[in-house]
Amino acid sequence: MSTMLKLNIFRNMAHLDPLTAQADFVIRSRPSTPQPPPSPRPSPRLPSDQFSRQAEPNLVSPEHLFAHQFSHQGSHRGSVSDSPPPLDPLRPRGKLYAISDLHLAYKANRDAWNLLAPHPDDGLILAGDVGESLEHLELAFSVATRAFRAVWWVPGNHELYTQNGLRGTAKYAACVAAARAWGVRTPEDGFEVWEGEGGSCVVCPVFALYDYSWAPEGMGPVQAVEWAGEEGVRASDEALLHPEPYASRQEWCQALVNRAEGRLAEVGVRWPGLPVVIVNHWPLRRGLVSLFKVPRFIVWCGTTRTEGWHERFRASVVVSGHIHVRRTDWVGDTRFEEVSWGYPRQWKECADRGVGINEVLREIWPGPEKEESDTGETQFRWYG
Numbered sequence: 001m002s003t004m005l006k007l008n009i010f011r012n013m014a015h016l017d018p019l020t021a022q023a024d025f026v027i028r029s030r031p032s033t034p035q036p037p038p039s040p041r042p043s044p045r046l047p048s049d050q051f052s053r054q055a056e057p058n059l060v061s062p063e064h065l066f067a068h069q070f071s072h073q074g075s076h077r078g079s080v081s082d083s084p085p086p087l088d089p090l091r092p093r094g095k096l097y098a099i100s101d102l103h104l105a106y107k108a109n110r111d112a113w114n115l116l117a118p119h120p121d122d123g124l125i126l127a128g129d130v131g132e133s134l135e136h137l138e139l140a141f142s143v144a145t146r147a148f149r150a151v152w153w154v155p156g157n158h159e160l161y162t163q164n165g166l167r168g169t170a171k172y173a174a175c176v177a178a179a180r181a182w183g184v185r186t187p188e189d190g191f192e193v194w195e196g197e198g199g200s201c202v203v204c205p206v207f208a209l210y211d212y213s214w215a216p217e218g219m220g221p222v223q224a225v226e227w228a229g230e231e232g233v234r235a236s237d238e239a240l241l242h243p244e245p246y247a248s249r250q251e252w253c254q255a256l257v258n259r260a261e262g263r264l265a266e267v268g269v270r271w272p273g274l275p276v277v278i279v280n281h282w283p284l285r286r287g288l289v290s291l292f293k294v295p296r297f298i299v300w301c302g303t304t305r306t307e308g309w310h311e312r313f314r315a316s317v318v319v320s321g322h323i324h325v326r327r328t329d330w331v332g333d334t335r336f337e338e339v340s341w342g343y344p345r346q347w348k349e350c351a352d353r354g355v356g357i358n359e360v361l362r363e364i365w366p367g368p369e370k371e372e373s374d375t376g377e378t379q380f381r382w383y384g
């Protein structure tokens with residue numbers, strides 16, 4: 001392909017979402033201001049003799065810079081530098097649900113989210129792409145913590161977008177601070193045991209990012225982006241997801257994966273035999289990704305380094321989003337759940353069938369057992 005032709009393709013290129021290959025909404029539309037969130041319910045702090053804290057000590061990012069950022073966050077709700085209080089094992093046992101890709105920049109998505117039904121005994125995992133702004137996070141966390149006993153959040157690429165100056169780890173730190181202000185658990189908090197219906201499991205929220213290694217073999221990041229561009233695909237991340245203080249997104253990814261692997265390795269030592277739930281916005285395995293209309297978007301979807309995590313860290317369930325294609329896959333004895341809600345055009349048909357946000361929440365724990373009849377075929381969840 002001539003250089004001139006390539007340039008023309010890039011000039012005409014729209015930022016794409018993976019499922020529909022339509023121009024990306026997020027960057028161009030200014031979301032209307034969300035409704036102010038209600039006051040947070042009081043955190044369930046108990047005297048220390050009423051529970052045994054099972055979470056490991058709070059682990060902040062290895063970068064001193066990052067720890068420094070946390071220690072200087074402030075909030076009208078009080079300190080946000082602490083991890084959430086531990087889960088209360090005396091509460092009735094409930095289920096653990098998950099959803100991702102709420103994309104609250106859209107009014108239709110905000111309206112749907114506000115219909116979240118109360119689940120006072122249950123937990124909820126928000127697996128990234130809540131939105132781009134801290135206001136989106138506030139809305140997500142206020143509604144989720146009002147409805148659920150405990151809430152986890154991991155960042156997606158959209159949370160990391162620079163909107164008002166904060167770049168890279170600084171934007172991530174601001175998101176974590178927003179989560180902590182609502183008592184929401186993040187990858188910066190210790191992993192915890194969820195004592196739920198169907199027994200206990202360790203919930204492991206992880207932030208791993210991607211490193212372009214899912215491009216065809218031998219391509220570096222530059223070639224990978226060019227390769228995707230040949231079909232008119234270019235993720236908004238290229239313009240909005242800055243890696244500072246890292247030199248590149250792949251360097252940031254390597255640091256995150258190294259850290260996550262260390263933490264996940266400790267789970268088996270600390271809680272031998274307990275089922276493990278790994279949560280990461282980006283899918284762990286390339287083979288479980290279906291990009292029907294924009295296959296070359298695969299470049300921005302994960303890293304080869306997480307391919308074997310489910311076995312290495314003996315995960316019972318792996319939760320991810322990002323692809324906007326809900327599905328369940330069994331790989332050996334591990335259940336992989338893609339739990340995206342998505343853009344309004346992607347869930348409209350669900351809504352037309354009476355399937356709303358509450359019906360789409362995916363039960364993670366205890367969740368379905370593997371059936372003898374499971375042949376390893378993907379179960380797509382187009383309508384719930």
Ligand SMILES: [Fe+2]
Pocket residue numbers: 101103129156322323324
């Ligand atoms: Fe998304």
Ligand SMILES: [Fe+2]
Pocket residue numbers: 129156157158281321322323
């Ligand atoms: Fe995403």
